[in-house]
Amino acid sequence: KAGVTQTPRYLIKTRGQQVTLSCSPISGHRSVSWYQQTPGQGLQFLFEYFSETQRNKGNFPGRFSGRQFSNSRSEMNVSTLELGDSALYLCASRSQETQYFGPGTRLLVL
């Protein structure tokens, strides 16, 4: 089976812009979660989707949003980008008790 794929892998944006990141989970997995990784804050949970519904949300401002499609692919959107949004954004798909992570999208906000 193919693993979790994320696009794009690298992205450079400027402050105030918005960005959309995409994640395709492992075939057959219906649950997708997103995490933000920064040197200062480490790995932090953003949100989780299952069958197109958000089931859980981390402590992030409303500028961070997501959605899931009927084929389980997920997107996350960050509006009005700030310098502090520069991070590695990781997507994970779940099978039973385990989460498998993708390679991440590295976002740089200038």
Place this chain on the structure above:
Amino acid sequence: GEDVEQSLFLSVREGDSSVINCTYTDSSSTYLYWYKQEPGAGLQLLTYIFSNMDMKQDQRLTVLLNKKDKHLSLRIADTQTGDSAIYFCAERGSGGYNKLIFGAGTRLAVHP
């Protein structure tokens, strides 16, 4: 609250065993995980343990869980240079099925 702590750095000689330690606070955690991250890469799931187990072994990896002390460890036998990476301990928080609470990561350096 939910919190996971790890030591930040470990240096071992090639061929020796490495032991990475982790403590967590959420007594309702049901699963605990170890992930590996190499430079520029995502997280690779190494192993996980259910909270009613004390030990789990998988080839060179041994996980020990002391639920009373909320202490988790990962032992890597015969450590190789390819094991150099950052290792993250994570607990599945009580807030939801998928939410993982990660430690800050332990950087393992393997030297000849």
